[in-house]
Amino acid sequence: MLNVGIIGTSGIAHEFAKALQMTEDYQVKAIYSRTKSKAQSFGEAYGADLFFDDLEEMLARPEIDVIYIASPNSLHFQQAMSALDHHKHVIVEKPAFSNLSEWDQAFARAEEAGVKLFEAARHLHDRNFQVAKDQIKKFDKIDNAVLSYGKYSSRYDQVLDGQEPNIFSLKYSGGALMDLGVYLLYAAIGWFGEPESATYQMKKVSTGVDGSGVILFQYPTFNVTMHVSKTFNLHVSNEINNGHQTIILDELTGTKEIILENTRTNERTDLAYQPDAHLMLAEALAFAREINRPSDDYEEWKQLSRKVTAWSEKLRKEAGIYFTADK
Numbered sequence: 001m002l003n004v005g006i007i008g009t010s011g012i013a014h015e016f017a018k019a020l021q022m023t024e025d026y027q028v029k030a031i032y033s034r035t036k037s038k039a040q041s042f043g044e045a046y047g048a049d050l051f052f053d054d055l056e057e058m059l060a061r062p063e064i065d066v067i068y069i070a071s072p073n074s075l076h077f078q079q080a081m082s083a084l085d086h087h088k089h090v091i092v093e094k095p096a097f098s099n100l101s102e103w104d105q106a107f108a109r110a111e112e113a114g115v116k117l118f119e120a121a122r123h124l125h126d127r128n129f130q131v132a133k134d135q136i137k138k139f140d141k142i143d144n145a146v147l148s149y150g151k152y153s154s155r156y157d158q159v160l161d162g163q164e165p166n167i168f169s170l171k172y173s174g175g176a177l178m179d180l181g182v183y184l185l186y187a188a189i190g191w192f193g194e195p196e197s198a199t200y201q202m203k204k205v206s207t208g209v210d211g212s213g214v215i216l217f218q219y220p221t222f223n224v225t226m227h228v229s230k231t232f233n234l235h236v237s238n239e240i241n242n243g244h245q246t247i248i249l250d251e252l253t254g255t256k257e258i259i260l261e262n263t264r265t266n267e268r269t270d271l272a273y274q275p276d277a278h279l280m281l282a283e284a285l286a287f288a289r290e291i292n293r294p295s296d297d298y299e300e301w302k303q304l305s306r307k308v309t310a311w312s313e314k315l316r317k318e319a320g321i322y323f324t325a326d327k
């Protein structure tokens with residue numbers, strides 16, 4: 001059983017705690033919050049019995065094996081480095097780090113410490129992500145792909161009110177590319193490899209980050225166009241085209257349907273597995289498996305995470321977006 005310490009008490013930390021409870025691999029043991037009473041009210045529901053408002057105190061506890069970080073993006077780096085210094089395995093929410101320099105330092109530190117560092121890109125561990133990848137591999141060629149992730153953020157209302165919520169701030173490494181675009185980059189690079197060239201045409205919001213945009217990945221014989229938004233909902237389909245054959249995913253994360261359509265035969269086959277009982281269950285199980293029985297998967301996830309970080313940094317900087325964390 002792996003004892004987990006959680007950093008952050010927002011909705012996603014609750015979701016991950018629920019997913020951990022569905023496994024037999026983890027015990028939610030400790031919670032860190034800037035407010036101790038919050039840590040306690042968060043953690044008691046999951047059977048945690050250690051509560052902290054001092055992060056170093058939590059990290060120093062020997063009974064904790066794994067730290068899960070669900071704090072604003074720009075805080076991930078220092079928190080992960082501290083946890084790694086205490087020889088804890090670390091699961092850090094996507095986007096793991098603000099830039100490649102942080103990514104390289106953190107993964108080097110994990111290796112020195114002899115522990116694992118995982119970026120929690122949940123859709124990568126969904127069986128349906130692999131189903132799509134396997135079907136793409138069966139195509140003799142790819143002609144085109146379109147991917148999209150756009151959801152109106154309730155926190156955009158605060159931006160319209162003149163405020164600067166974390167996810168829309170340069171200080172906390174926010175913006176559409178960092179928040180939702182990384183899911184698209186994971187799929188594009190995971191399924192098609194790295195592009196020859198790429199551009200990001202984005203629209204900034206008043207806080208200076210990108211609220212929406214279009215990423216174009218160019219490969220020698222095809223393009224992948226990716227639409228991302230936090231300022232409006234998108235209903236652009238997710239599809240991969242090969243002449244008369246098309247793969248259509250209903251959603252890129254939490255995929256419920258993967259239709260293989262053949263316009264010559266008029267056949268439509270659904271290749272998808274039923275979704276898991278929880279969107280974060282597959283990644284939780286995968287990380288425990290990798291800690292308990294190391295395999296080649298770790299290196300594969302790590303390389304993909306590095307490529308996503310590198311492309312996301314390049315795209316945003318070329319689009320003129322610089323974070324406080326870049327200085």
Ligand SMILES: NC(=O)C1=CN([C@@H]2O[C@H](COP(=O)(O)OP(=O)(O)OC[C@H]3O[C@@H](n4cnc5c(N)ncnc54)[C@H](OP(=O)(O)O)[C@@H]3O)[C@@H](O)[C@H]2O)C=CC1
Pocket residue numbers: 007008009010011012032033034035038039069070071072073075093094095120122166167179
């Ligand atoms: N995998 C997924 O599906 C999802 C992943 N995420 C990722 O999870 C992470 C957290 O996102 P989100 O919940 O929106 O972030 P929030 O801005 O809501 O912050 C999360 C937590 O961090 C702490 N926190 C907030 N602001 C600060 C601050 N200024 N200084 C120190 N601590 C702070 C708070 O905990 P406390 O008050 O207890 O200290 C808060 O509950 C992000 O990396 C995001 O990308 C988010 C949603 C979904």
Ligand SMILES: O=C1CO[C@H](CO)[C@@H](O)[C@@H]1O
Pocket residue numbers: 151179180
């Ligand atoms: O990763 C994420 C997925 O969904 C959320 C919104 O629906 C995002 O804000 C979040 O960061």
